[in-house]
Amino acid sequence: MLITRQRGDTYSTTYSTNSISYVTQLNVKADFFSFKYSRVIHKSIMSKTELNPKRLEGKTAVITGGSSGIGLATTKHFVAEGGYVFITGRRQSELDIAVNQIGKNVTGVQGDVSNLNDLDRLYEIVKQQKGRIDILFANVGTGEFAPLGSITESHFDKTFNVNVKGLLFTVQKALPLFQDGGSIILTASTSASKGIEGFSVYGATKAAVRSFARSWTVDLKYRKIRVNTISPGPIDTQSSRISLDGLAQSEQQLDRIKKNLTGTIPLGRMGSADEVANVASFLASDDSSFVTGIELFVDGGMAQI
Numbered sequence: 639m640l641i642t643r644q645r646g647d648t649y650s651t652t653y654s655t656n657s658i659s660y661v662t663q664l665n666v667k668a669d670f671f672s673f674k675y676s677r678v679i680h681k682s683i684m685s686k687t688e689l690n691p692k693r694l695e696g697k698t699a700v701i702t703g704g705s706s707g708i709g710l711a712t713t714k715h716f717v718a719e720g721g722y723v724f725i726t727g728r729r730q731s732e733l734d735i736a737v738n739q740i741g742k743n744v745t746g747v748q749g750d751v752s753n754l755n756d757l758d759r760l761y762e763i764v765k766q767q768k769g770r771i772d773i774l775f776a777n778v779g780t781g782e783f784a785p786l787g788s789i790t791e792s793h794f795d796k797t798f799n800v801n802v803k804g805l806l807f808t809v810q811k812a813l814p815l816f817q818d819g820g821s822i823i824l825t826a827s828t829s830a831s832k833g834i835e836g837f838s839v840y841g842a843t844k845a846a847v848r849s850f851a852r853s854w855t856v857d858l859k860y861r862k863i864r865v866n867t868i869s870p871g872p873i874d875t876q877s878s879r880i881s882l883d884g885l886a887q888s889e890q891q892l893d894r895i896k897k898n899l900t901g902t903i904p905l906g907r908m909g910s911a912d913e914v915a916n917v918a919s920f921l922a923s924d925d926s927s928f929v930t931g932i933e934l935f936v937d938g939g940m941a942q943i
């Protein structure tokens with residue numbers, strides 16, 4: 639699991655599939671050299687990934703949490719494939735950086751997904767600028783390390799407010815603008831399927847997300863809107879790198895944590911945000927036109943064994 643140090647002394651994650659103790663207590667013998675080697679192979683695979691510049695041509699997408707990590711990588715893919723993307727995040731400064739980086743066909747809208755007024759403002763802007771949504775990637779998620787016995791009401795409320803309430807209203811409030819035949823993609827996590835020490839609340843929220851996808855698939859079937867879930871395993875986002883660094887007191891400890899983590903993944907490495915974006919592009923596009931209600935794991939096999 640990956641922990642981020644945010645504001646003051648609070649440790650939290652915006653992702654996570656393993657708990658800190660899970661990582662540190664596991665005594666899996668992973669070979670660090672094979673870990674590094676696999677990253678070289680991985681880079682060469684990624685450099686061969688070809689995006690189809692027409693696949694999302696004419697489509698308008700909304701991606702929550704699009705200023706960083708998986709959301710940012712997916713925004714880049716969608717724009718490269720011809721789409722126009724509205725991205726959200728709480729920090730205007732990070733949104734501005736992302737919008738400048740992407741350069742075209744993207745609008746940043748500041749807001750917190752757990753604030754319903756912010757969601758109304760987001761969709762009002764989309765309505766004014768484009769008048770429609772074809773693709774929604776409800777991607778924001780947050781989590782904090784809290785083993786049973788030390789779960790506080792504020793921890794519970796914050797995690798459910800963002801991951802469950804925020805995601806639900808992100809989707810529901812998009813529906814009036816949603817085109818029939820569109821695609822909704824929800825970000826869950828392998829934590830929904832595996833018991834992860836210290837992550838029961840986060841895992842429960844992600845299980846709720848997976849469950850939403852099942853019910854919403856039938857709620858929206860008359861409009862031919864597809865609803866699918868992506869469940870990432872450990873993904874090498876900027877925040878996860880900071881988190882891993884924050885966990886370790888020394889380089890040796892950092893290596894050990896990485897070895898233990900990657901040792902739990904059959905493919906022997908963390909995934910990249912691009913690899914999740916590839917899957918999101920597939921689910922957003924007509925290439926997945928007969929795919930709905932599924933949970934697609936992007937986890938290197940971690941939760942499959």
Ligand SMILES: NC(=O)c1ccc[n+]([C@@H]2O[C@H](COP(=O)([O-])OP(=O)(O)OC[C@H]3O[C@@H](n4cnc5c(N)ncnc54)[C@H](OP(=O)(O)O)[C@@H]3O)[C@@H](O)[C@H]2O)c1
Binds near residue numbers: 726727828878
């Ligand atoms: N990385 C992993 O290993 C992993 C594994 C499994 C599942 N996931 C899931 O994948 C999703 C993305 O994770 P990530 O690693 O890409 O995260 P990330 O790099 O930390 O990016 C999170 C994004 O969400 C925004 N955000 C956070 N809280 C928000 C809120 N309340 N309202 C609006 N925007 C908010 C952030 O911007 P601001 O901070 O400016 O708001 C940022 O743009 C999450 O749902 C996470 O649970 C990640």
